[in-house]
Amino acid sequence: MPRTVLRACHVSRDYVGVQALDSVSLDVRAGEVLAIVGENGAGKSTLLKILAGVIEPSSGTLQEVDGEGPGHGPERGTDLRLRNTREAREHGIALVHQELNLAENLDVAGSIMLGREPHRLGWMDTAAMRREAAVWLARVGLDVDPTTLCGSLSIARRQQVEFAKALSARARILILDEPTSSLSAHETERLLQIMRELRDAGQAIVFVTHHLNEVLRVADRVVVLRDGCVAGELAGADIKRGRIEELMVGKSFAVPTTRVASAPSVTSDSTRGLTLRRVVSTHRRRAAVDLHVAPGDIVGLAGLVGAGRTELLEAIAGLARCVGEIMLDGSPLMGSVSSRVDAGVAIVPEDRARDGLFLGDPVAVNVSVAWLPRGSRAGIVDRTAEQRMVTMAMERLRMSSAARDRAVQTLSGGNQQKTLFARWLAMKPRLWLLDEPTRGVDIAARHEIHQAIREAAGGGAVVLFASSEMEELEVLADRVVVMHDGSIAGELAGGSIDSASILRLATGGVLA
Amino acid sequence: MNGVKKNLGLIVLLVIICVIAASFGSGFLTAYNAMNLIQRTALFSILGIGAGLVIATGGIDLSIGSIVCLAGIATPWLLVEHGWSPWAAVPAVLAVTALLGVGHGLLVTRLRLQPFLVTLCGLLLYRGVARWMTDDQSQGFRGEFTGLRDIALAKIAIPGIESFRLPATAVPLIVLAVFTGLFLSRTVWGRWLLATGSNESAARHSGIPTARLTTLAYMACAFLAGAGGMLFIFDIGSAQPSDFGNFYELYAIAAAVLGGCSLRGGRVSVVGIILGTAVLQVLRNAIILLGLGSELEFAVIGGVLLIGVSADEVVRRWVPRRG
Numbered sequence: 001m002p003r004t005v006l007r008a009c010h011v012s013r014d015y016v017g018v019q020a021l022d023s024v025s026l027d028v029r030a031g032e033v034l035a036i037v038g039e040n041g042a043g044k045s046t047l048l049k050i051l052a053g054v055i056e057p058s059s060g061t062l063q064e065v066d067g068e069g070p071g072h073g074p075e076r077g078t079d080l081r082l083r084n085t086r087e088a089r090e091h092g093i094a095l096v097h098q099e100l101n102l103a104e105n106l107d108v109a110g111s112i113m114l115g116r117e118p119h120r121l122g123w124m125d126t127a128a129m130r131r132e133a134a135v136w137l138a139r140v141g142l143d144v145d146p147t148t149l150c151g152s153l154s155i156a157r158r159q160q161v162e163f164a165k166a167l168s169a170r171a172r173i174l175i176l177d178e179p180t181s182s183l184s185a186h187e188t189e190r191l192l193q194i195m196r197e198l199r200d201a202g203q204a205i206v207f208v209t210h211h212l213n214e215v216l217r218v219a220d221r222v223v224v225l226r227d228g229c230v231a232g233e234l235a236g237a238d239i240k241r242g243r244i245e246e247l248m249v250g251k252s253f254a255v256p257t258t259r260v261a262s263a264p265s266v267t268s269d270s271t272r273g274l275t276l277r278r279v280v281s282t283h284r285r286r287a288a289v290d291l292h293v294a295p296g297d298i299v300g301l302a303g304l305v306g307a308g309r310t311e312l313l314e315a316i317a318g319l320a321r322c323v324g325e326i327m328l329d330g331s332p333l334m335g336s337v338s339s340r341v342d343a344g345v346a347i348v349p350e351d352r353a354r355d356g357l358f359l360g361d362p363v364a365v366n367v368s369v370a371w372l373p374r375g376s377r378a379g380i381v382d383r384t385a386e387q388r389m390v391t392m393a394m395e396r397l398r399m400s401s402a403a404r405d406r407a408v409q410t411l412s413g414g415n416q417q418k419t420l421f422a423r424w425l426a427m428k429p430r431l432w433l434l435d436e437p438t439r440g441v442d443i444a445a446r447h448e449i450h451q452a453i454r455e456a457a458g459g460g461a462v463v464l465f466a467s468s469e470m471e472e473l474e475v476l477a478d479r480v481v482v483m484h485d486g487s488i489a490g491e492l493a494g495g496s497i498d499s500a501s502i503l504r505l506a507t508g509g510v511l512a
Numbered sequence: 513m514n515g516v517k518k519n520l521g522l523i524v525l526l527v528i529i530c531v532i533a534a535s536f537g538s539g540f541l542t543a544y545n546a547m548n549l550i551q552r553t554a555l556f557s558i559l560g561i562g563a564g565l566v567i568a569t570g571g572i573d574l575s576i577g578s579i580v581c582l583a584g585i586a587t588p589w590l591l592v593e594h595g596w597s598p599w600a601a602v603p604a605v606l607a608v609t610a611l612l613g614v615g616h617g618l619l620v621t622r623l624r625l626q627p628f629l630v631t632l633c634g635l636l637l638y639r640g641v642a643r644w645m646t647d648d649q650s651q652g653f654r655g656e657f658t659g660l661r662d663i664a665l666a667k668i669a670i671p672g673i674e675s676f677r678l679p680a681t682a683v684p685l686i687v688l689a690v691f692t693g694l695f696l697s698r699t700v701w702g703r704w705l706l707a708t709g710s711n712e713s714a715a716r717h718s719g720i721p722t723a724r725l726t727t728l729a730y731m732a733c734a735f736l737a738g739a740g741g742m743l744f745i746f747d748i749g750s751a752q753p754s755d756f757g758n759f760y761e762l763y764a765i766a767a768a769v770l771g772g773c774s775l776r777g778g779r780v781s782v783v784g785i786i787l788g789t790a791v792l793q794v795l796r797n798a799i800i801l802l803g804l805g806s807e808l809e810f811a812v813i814g815g816v817l818l819i820g821v822s823a824d825e826v827v828r829r830w831v832p833r834r835g
Contacts, residue, residue: 319717341719355717358710360778369707370718372700379699423718 002029002220004065005204006051006093006173007077011060013046020046022228023060028173033195033205035215038225039248039442044208045177047225051206052095052175053088056081064091094171096162096179104151109133111150112165136164141190154306156183163194174198176207178440180214184304184468185503192218210442212241213471224248248443271330273297274316274431274462279324281311287487288324293462295329295430298453300477301466302502308486309466310350313433316464317347328431328462341370344430348420348437350466356420359409363399364390366408367422374427393422398448414445421452432456434465438472450476470499484508518772521824522787525816529794537801543675545797547667552793553786554681555664555743556763560771560785561692562736563764565729568696569709570777571620571627573730575612575634576737576764580757582638583609583741588651588750591660598660606738612638613734617727635761643753652750664746681743685786688736693782705729709777766817767792772824791816 006028013021021043028034028051038044049055051062063077082088085095103111109130110117118128130146137146142160150158159179166174176195180188195205195218209215215222221235224247232247234240273295278288289312293299301309315322318337326333333340341347349355358366367390368375375385390404397418403411408419417438424432437453438446453476457463467473473480480492482505490505492498501511533540559576566573583605590601612634619630653661667677696702708715708722715722737760745751769775770791771784795816799809 317717336721337716338719338721345719347717347719349717354711355713357714358707358778361707361710365703365707369703369715369720372703376700379701381698381700381703383698 035219053082092172094166109146303483346424346429533798562733576761578638580741584745609738613731617730621723
């Protein structure tokens with residue numbers, strides 16, 4: 001049996017009036033992957049932050065456990081007070097953040113060795129630094145030159161750099177906060193494999209995720225949190241999807257795993273809807289894309305990270321330059337982003353904190369921002385109409401009205417994403433461009449967002465979404481367009497949408 | 513009122529400085545001094561509000577002082593040396609300053625130059641042009657154009673009060689403050705200006721024409737600096753191109769920061785800027801009245817600014833963040 005290395009004993013934490021974590025106890029064991037799951041707001045992030053020394057518990061303690069473990073000798077726990085992440089690192093605990101925080105102006109080697117640069121008489125030994133970085137890059141299976149600038153890497157690759165950084169710090173306990181939230185299916189696979197290898201090498205791994213299929217495939221033990229308490233713990237063969245979901249929501253919960261049939265195309269008239277003719281993003285010159293999406297259709301864009309999905313969405317939104325012809329309902333879509341928004345385009349970017357939300361501003365301000373010109377006369381905003389619009393949009397997404405005056409940054413990922421959707425709902429867009437529409441969002445919110453997307457399509461809008469999650473593509477899309485290296489590798493529709501076919505096309509293969 | 517609550521710290525600071533100045537120096541609590549203070553606060557607040565608008569977009573304008581000089585010098589130069597009519601000279605000068613602002617805005621948004629750099633070049637450029645244009649000679653109204661100068665010099669009698677009369681410059685300030693306040697809170701463009709400063713990328717993804725709004729802010733700032741420069745020259749009558757308006761951008765930026773504008777953008781308070789300006793002006797006044805020696809002026813202002821900003825930050829961290 002793996003031995004316990006870190007123990008949380010009745011750990012609680014309250015934020016001004018809210019009990020985020022209520023007397024949670026758990027063991028972290030070497031050579032084991034421990035998954036922590038739960039709805040958003042269940043206390044997962046709080047628990048991780050306590051384990052990693054980001055925050056201290058209001059009550060309860062952490063213990064560092066020595067000794068050989070049960071059956072091998074006496075187990076001795078010594079109380080551990082982690083006042084910051086540095087102290088946690090000194091005890092071999094490393095956190096890999098969900099929100100990546102690599103300095104974009106450093107190269108990969110510099111980022112991995114940050115704060116621990118090898119030096120001679122105060123001069124950095126760059127060669128040694130790159131040599132050591134290369135070792136850790138190989139360990140996480142990332143094939144980039146150590147001198148590459150972090151800012152030029154995709155989010156997925158930056159995450160792998162973070163990983164290498166944690167490993168290089170000789171961490172015994174790796175804490176991963178939603179490690180796969182920005183990875184494509186292929187990269188997720190590799191990450192899970194790395195997690196298994198590290199576990200077999202004796203590392204303790206704790207990770208939080210919203211993807212139960214990852215839990216099923218890699219976790220040795222699962223702790224389910226609900227409302228700040230441990231709702232249950234499963235190990236080995238007891239780890240089953242249905243059981244975990246029951247514990248998460250406190251009742252049995254039927255997840256639709258098959259695609260919900262959406263309304264048939266409103267019309268077969270090919271001038272309606274979105275038409276792309278020979279569209280090439282000028283940023284990275286690649287093969288041209290031709291695509292037609294009828295009103296009422298939900299089309300999923302699949303592909304590996306870097307396949308050009310985001311570039312294509314940005315080209316249609318006017319955020320990136322492109323050549324070729326983009327037509328929406330028979331008229332060309334061109335000009336600035338704001339003119340395209342006026343023409344009925346809604347944009348939900350991949351990185352909501354960076355490109356979507358005004359984090360310090362209240363929800364209401366975030367929701368009404370794009371709508372303002374419609375609710376104004378001679379440029380003066382009708383504040384009553386604004387209040388009404390915000391209330392209605394929030395109600396449609398089942399957001400608590402108490403949230404409207406709260407700063408967006410204090411909300412859970414699910415509610416942040418709902419805020420972004422609420423912004424566009426009142427605009428009645430004719431074209432939705434969604435990049436990873438439910439990234440880092442809990443199950444309940446994901447269902448509601450999917451429902452909102454289906455309703456939008458039901459109302460005759462065109463929906464084009466990029467997703468790296470097979471499950472989401474299967475559940476949401478009427479048709480999946482798979483991209484590979486900047487062009488369309490193939491299309492799947494209806495019953496033929498399955499992860500094996502998507503993966504084959506995405507990796508440059510052909511369907512039999 | 514929300515404005516009062518947010519600016520409580522500044523109000524307390526202002527009262528403390530006033531009490532100290534009044535109890536140690538004679539001459540602070542006189543009608544003449546009060547009128548003088550209101551005049552200076554009004555003039556500098558106009559510059560401060562312009563700076564605040566640019567700071568709200570996350571930018572900075574270092575050229576304010578040089579535009580004050582250019583506009584302030586060019587007005588009597590056109591009127592007296594070149595015999596222009598006030599009806600031509602005043603609109604021409606204001607239009608040129610607004611155009612300079614548009615230039616700053618375009619360089620920042622289209623060419624993506626750093627605001628610091630663009631306006632630093634402006635600072636040097638406009639000062640040089642003003643000095644070259646006038647052969648570095650002092651410019652003034654030579655006792656003429658008293659009607660025009662009354663825009664800044666007139667005093668408005670207040671019924672029931674004998675010796676104190678309100679300086680006329682308070683009127684344009686109040687109009688400007690009310691207009692700017694409503695613009696920022698009630699209009700689409702104002703709200704979008706703040707959104708642009710709060711997160712430019714998110715603003716762009718929301719369909720906000722961020723480049724246009726940023727340019728608008730630089731235009732407003734330069735225009736207000738031009739208008740302010742004109743009022744300054746009406747007030748003092750004549751000035752040297754080599755030193756007129758020196759460091760005024762720093763007073764404007766300091767007032768905006770004291771008044772709660774975040775240099776990261778997205779946050780601006782018109783009432784705060786006026787209070788911030790008042791604090792700086794009363795402080796200058798107090799230094800002279802207390803006989804501390806005007807050499808110390810910058811040191812005291814720098815110190816107070818540093819303490820004020822630090823205290824604000826400390827308070828912000830200790831008061832639990834609410835919603």
